[in-house]
Amino acid sequence: MVSPGLRRFLGLLLLVLGTGVVGFLLGRAWAPHVPAPVPHIPPVEDGNAVDTTTRPVRLFFAGPSADKLQEEERTIPRTASFVQEAKRAVEELIKGPQNGLNPTIPPGVKLRQLYVDGRGIAYVDFTRNLQTTHPGGSGGELLTIYSIVDTLTANFDEIQRVKILVEGSEILTLAGHIDARHPFKPRYSLERIR
Amino acid sequence: MRRLFVILTAMVGIVLLPKFAWAGEIEVLFEGRVKVLKTELVNGREYVPLVQVAQVTRGKILRDGLQVKEVTFRLVEDQAGVIVGDTTFLLSAPPVKRRGIFWVPIEFLLRALEARYGEGWVYWNKATRVVWLGKEQYNLRMLRHHAYTDYTRIVIGALKPLSFRLDEESKARLSLRIEGGVLSPMLSDTIRINDGLIESVEPAQEQGEAVLRIHRDAFGGLTRAFALSNPDRIVVDLYRAKAGTAGVSPRPQPVDPTERRGSAPRAVPVHLAIRTIAIDAGHGGRDTGALGRKGLKEKEVVLDIALRLRRLIQERLGIRVVMTRTEDVFVPLEERTAIANRAKADFFISVHVNAAPKSRARGFETYFLSEKASDSVARASAIRENLPVDLGGLRPTEQEALKAILWDMANTLYLKESSELAQILLRELDKILKVDNRGVKSAPFFVLMGANMPAVLAEVAFISNAKEERKLKGEAYKDRVAEALYTGVARFKARYERRLGLSPSPLPGRSAEAAER
Ligand SMILES: [Zn+2]
Numbered sequence: 001m002v003s004p005g006l007r008r009f010l011g012l013l014l015l016v017l018g019t020g021v022v023g024f025l026l027g028r029a030w031a032p033h034v035p036a037p038v039p040h041i042p043p044v045e046d047g048n049a050v051d052t053t054t055r056p057v058r059l060f061f062a063g064p065s066a067d068k069l070q071e072e073e074r075t076i077p078r079t080a081s082f083v084q085e086a087k088r089a090v091e092e093l094i095k096g097p098q099n100g101l102n103p104t105i106p107p108g109v110k111l112r113q114l115y116v117d118g119r120g121i122a123y124v125d126f127t128r129n130l131q132t133t134h135p136g137g138s139g140g141e142l143l144t145i146y147s148i149v150d151t152l153t154a155n156f157d158e159i160q161r162v163k164i165l166v167e168g169s170e171i172l173t174l175a176g177h178i179d180a181r182h183p184f185k186p187r188y189s190l191e192r193i194r
Numbered sequence: 195m196r197r198l199f200v201i202l203t204a205m206v207g208i209v210l211l212p213k214f215a216w217a218g219e220i221e222v223l224f225e226g227r228v229k230v231l232k233t234e235l236v237n238g239r240e241y242v243p244l245v246q247v248a249q250v251t252r253g254k255i256l257r258d259g260l261q262v263k264e265v266t267f268r269l270v271e272d273q274a275g276v277i278v279g280d281t282t283f284l285l286s287a288p289p290v291k292r293r294g295i296f297w298v299p300i301e302f303l304l305r306a307l308e309a310r311y312g313e314g315w316v317y318w319n320k321a322t323r324v325v326w327l328g329k330e331q332y333n334l335r336m337l338r339h340h341a342y343t344d345y346t347r348i349v350i351g352a353l354k355p356l357s358f359r360l361d362e363e364s365k366a367r368l369s370l371r372i373e374g375g376v377l378s379p380m381l382s383d384t385i386r387i388n389d390g391l392i393e394s395v396e397p398a399q400e401q402g403e404a405v406l407r408i409h410r411d412a413f414g415g416l417t418r419a420f421a422l423s424n425p426d427r428i429v430v431d432l433y434r435a436k437a438g439t440a441g442v443s444p445r446p447q448p449v450d451p452t453e454r455r456g457s458a459p460r461a462v463p464v465h466l467a468i469r470t471i472a473i474d475a476g477h478g479g480r481d482t483g484a485l486g487r488k489g490l491k492e493k494e495v496v497l498d499i500a501l502r503l504r505r506l507i508q509e510r511l512g513i514r515v516v517m518t519r520t521e522d523v524f525v526p527l528e529e530r531t532a533i534a535n536r537a538k539a540d541f542f543i544s545v546h547v548n549a550a551p552k553s554r555a556r557g558f559e560t561y562f563l564s565e566k567a568s569d570s571v572a573r574a575s576a577i578r579e580n581l582p583v584d585l586g587g588l589r590p591t592e593q594e595a596l597k598a599i600l601w602d603m604a605n606t607l608y609l610k611e612s613s614e615l616a617q618i619l620l621r622e623l624d625k626i627l628k629v630d631n632r633g634v635k636s637a638p639f640f641v642l643m644g645a646n647m648p649a650v651l652a653e654v655a656f657i658s659n660a661k662e663e664r665k666l667k668g669e670a671y672k673d674r675v676a677e678a679l680y681t682g683v684a685r686f687k688a689r690y691e692r693r694l695g696l697s698p699s700p701l702p703g704r705s706a707e708a709a710e711r
Contacts, residue, residue, distance in 0.1 A: 066550030136484030137549030
């Protein structure tokens with residue numbers, strides 16, 4: 001006796017096979033794919049005019065209709081450690097935009113700690129109010145997450161992925177929607193996929 | 195021993211006693227007066243006390259029922275059949291007794307009013323919850339439809355034989371003109387069918403006739419219209435373009451190989467049809483979700499919409515709906531898909547409203563799980579636990595490898611279907627709501643992980659937008675959202691089943707006319 005669940009599952013498998021679907025396994029040509037433009041850091045030019053005490057960073061804030069992130073460039077002090085600079089970049093992100101974009105992190109949230117492991121994962125630890133004062137909504141949540149992730153990965157070659165922590169601990173989600181148990185890869189476009 | 199039996203019976207009796215809960219009010223306008231009836235919910239259905247039915251019908255309460263003019267309604271507690279004279283009609287739910295008084299479902303009220311004032315004169319507007327007596331008697335009382343494999347049947351119930359004509363106005367539009375037809379107020383709105391063949395039926399009352407405009411979304415095909423009697427009704431059959439004659443069109447090849455070996459192509463594996471839909475109302479309990487500026491809570495709005503959607507699906511598609519919550523309670527995210535998996539739901543729809551800070555963002559968007567997320571370790575392990583395949587006889591490493599492959603294949607299919615469902619829902623929201631269409635997107639949604647079925651999440655409006663928050667407070671907008679989601683569900687279901695060649699077909703060996711009853 002075969003259970004209906006199994007029969008149904010096998011039916012689905014057969015459907016997969018029956019519809020000519022080696023392609024599914026190999027190519028997944030149908031799969032949604034958001035092309036991620038390769039971030040680049042403006043090259044530091046030789047010459048006396050170059051300011052070696054500061055560096056530019058690209059901060060990612062919410063666009064006016066909250067459907068994509070847009071960049072704002074800002075200057076932060078150069079330090080001996082990129083981790084210090086990464087911290088500063090997140091703090092600038094928390095301060096919010098200056099040129100008409102919308103903030104992605106609720107006011108009052110503080111960065112507790114930021115460290116980067118040997119695999120290029122940045123652990124970014126915020127105070128509890130990142131969760132408790134977050135306005136919610138999948139859209140708002142995605143903007144918060146990827147503004148942090150993109151800001152770090154776009155400016156620091158050493159960081160490839162970002163894991164968001166709250167009060168030192170792993171979180172399931174920030175506002176009830178997006179799985180935050182795993183480090184996020186950057187996603188430079190939150191635009192619709194079709 | 196006997197006493198124990200009595201006690202046990204009494205205990206069972208207590209458990210089985212119907213629970214009453216306040217439901218609402220119905221206004222009955224009769225003979226220049228207004229009478230407000232208070233209704234109560236009993237086991238999820240709306241009831242009125244028989245005493246109040248007697249008042250508005252000027253009827254006489256009997257020991258076992260009600261007499262209105264010379265019509266006697268005989269009621270039996272807990273039996274849905276009501277004996278009227280020498281016939282019986284079936285209520286949607288049985289009468290119940292409270293403190294010795296009968297309570298009846300509201301359609302009984304309509305029946306009793308018809309006994310007093312005549313059938314066709316009693317009007318009931320569900321939306322405004324008003325019953326009134328019409329100035330003009332209607333003779334077209336209802337419309338129902340059913341999709342068969344190669345045709346859709348529309349049936350119009352009438353109160354007397356009427357002559358009619360079916361005109362093909364264009365490839366996409368037919369009109370059924372019923373001479374002397376008067377539409378019941380229940381037939382004033384466009385009826386959305388969206389079964390892949392018929393899009394909608396639009397009733398219109400015109401001078402001396404009733405017109406039903408039938409909008410097709412699959413062009414061409416034979417049509418026929420005929421009348422049946424006892425009760426009087428008009429039947430319209432619309433065939434798919436390829437299907438030439440009734441019921442003998444070639445069927446799509448079934449997928450199950452056992453079917454191919456067998457000789458009867460119609461023995462379709464029914465368990466592949468869509469039977470159960472899981473609806474997840476986002477957040478709940480201590481998880482409020484997003485907040486509107488005027489204080490409207492996401493958890494309340496989405497539950498309201500989800501319940502409306504459930505009703506539409508149950509009423510119009512007649513299939514099972516599993517809810518992850520039906521009240522304001524906290525349900526952990528992983529429990530939500532577990533509920534759907536346990537119920538063997540065929541697909542999963544999570545309903546949310548959106549928010550974005552300091553933004554005028556408005557409109558709707560739909561999401562499905564991104565491929566990246568489905569590849570994640572968490573998903574893989576969730577899936578292995580859910581995988582309904584026993585691979586006994588293989589070494590554990592082989593089992594793992596095979597399971598991973600099977601799971602990958604199933605998921606690839608789910609992902610494809612999920613993106614299709616997201617697309618269909620978006621299109622329907624776009625048709626009904628006049629706000630920004632923000633597109634289909636994909637992201638690693640916690641609530642969609644571990645779903646052993648296609649799964650999508652719909653953000654139907656922005657609660658952070660003052661205007662949308664206002665709209666979400668009213669009934670009409672929530673109805674429209676539910677209607678759009680329903681239409682998407684119906685479309686996806688029809689498409690899915692058509693693709694598998696699974697649409698229900700008339701019973702073999704019976705004529706189409708016979709099958710109609
Ligand atoms: Zn939500």
